[in-house]
Amino acid sequence: MIPVLSNSSVSMRDPKRVEQILTSMRNAGASTLQVISDFDMTLTRFACNGKRCPTSHNILDNSKLISEDCKAKLKNLLDTYYPIEIDSTRSVEEKLPLMVEWWTKAHELLVQQKIIKDRLALVVRESEAKLRDGYQQFFDHLHQLSVPLLIFSAGIGDVLEEVIRQAGVFHPNVKVFSNYMDFDESGVLRAFKGELIHIYNKREGALLNTEHFKELQSRSNVLLLGDSLGDLNMADGVMDLQNILKIGYLNDKDNEHRPKISKIRMDSVILFSVCWNIILLFFFYMIWIVCIVPSAHS
Numbered sequence: 001m002i003p004v005l006s007n008s009s010v011s012m013r014d015p016k017r018v019e020q021i022l023t024s025m026r027n028a029g030a031s032t033l034q035v036i037s038d039f040d041m042t043l044t045r046f047a048c049n050g051k052r053c054p055t056s057h058n059i060l061d062n063s064k065l066i067s068e069d070c071k072a073k074l075k076n077l078l079d080t081y082y083p084i085e086i087d088s089t090r091s092v093e094e095k096l097p098l099m100v101e102w103w104t105k106a107h108e109l110l111v112q113q114k115i116i117k118d119r120l121a122l123v124v125r126e127s128e129a130k131l132r133d134g135y136q137q138f139f140d141h142l143h144q145l146s147v148p149l150l151i152f153s154a155g156i157g158d159v160l161e162e163v164i165r166q167a168g169v170f171h172p173n174v175k176v177f178s179n180y181m182d183f184d185e186s187g188v189l190r191a192f193k194g195e196l197i198h199i200y201n202k203r204e205g206a207l208l209n210t211e212h213f214k215e216l217q218s219r220s221n222v223l224l225l226g227d228s229l230g231d232l233n234m235a236d237g238v239m240d241l242q243n244i245l246k247i248g249y250l251n252d253k254d255n256e257h258r259p260k261i262s263k264i265r266m267d268s269v270i271l272f273s274v275c276w277n278i279i280l281l282f283f284f285y286m287i288w289i290v291c292i293v294p295s296a297h298s
């Protein structure tokens with residue numbers, strides 16, 4: 001067993017199954033792997049110095065591009081709907097329309113602010129957004145091994161792309177499905193493009209993007225990273241799926257979600273509340289198999 005899996009912050013429904021999946025993926029090699037990940041609070045840090053880090057929405061909400069009056073309204077929405085998002089006593093069916101309501105109201109408010117496209121980079125630079133520790137190795141290893149990374153986010157695509165770009169890891173193997181802003185010819189926000197992506201319709205989003213998954217048909221092993229139950233369906237469009245390792249960050253959901261997640265029928269769920277050493281270790285194993293083992297035999 002990989003040592004970090006015995007860490008007390010890691011919880012597995014079926015450790016033997018996890019080991020089997022890892023062995024099978026390792027034997028199949030990096031050319032059969034694809035990674036599908038949520039963004040906010042999965043690739044980014046949940047908290048830093050005792051304070052919550054901003055989501056891609058929050059980066060904009062708290063920025064100088066937003067009037068004080070609008071900031072108060074956005075904060076009010078966050079205070080109303082975020083507790084609902086993480087309330088494990090409510091069903092997904094009950095929460096779904098409320099999440100649509102939150103996203104819709106927030107996007108309407110943002111559009112009223114006439115946000116200028118060219119200001120986004122500065123706003124991201126001035127924010128407290130942070131990718132998780134070890135992000136550099138994670139993104140770079142995937143790039144070196146040509147493993148596709150799909151970031152599937154209910155956040156704001158333009159903002160999260162800028163976070164990754166400024167961190168210097170927006171490599172060509174990274175693709176993003178998210179809510180993108182629609183700017184008019186003078187670069188002013190006038191709407192959001194396409195179908196709204198919220199935390200509970202990622203399955204529909206995955207099934208709509210058949211072209212992407214068709215291109216990756218030979219990559220039948222999936223590493224899936226997320227922080228909410230809606231993220232579990234992000235791989236539903238994957239064709240000829242062989243193995244899937246689902247890794248969930250509990251963030252502030254520790255106690256309520258542990259029993260609930262363990263009841264969900266899936267091959268494996270690893271719950272992380274602190275770090276992602278396992279993911280890095282997984283890639284070190286991959287590199288070992290792909291690079292070191294063949295050279296030792298030649």
Ligand SMILES: Nc1ccn([C@@H]2O[C@H](COP(=O)(O)O)[C@@H](O)[C@H]2O)c(=O)n1
Binds near residue numbers: 085
């Ligand atoms: N107005 C909003 C709406 C949503 N959020 C948060 O964004 C997260 C969604 O992004 P993922 O990358 O995790 O799919 C979600 O967890 C909401 O809490 C927000 O901050 N403001």
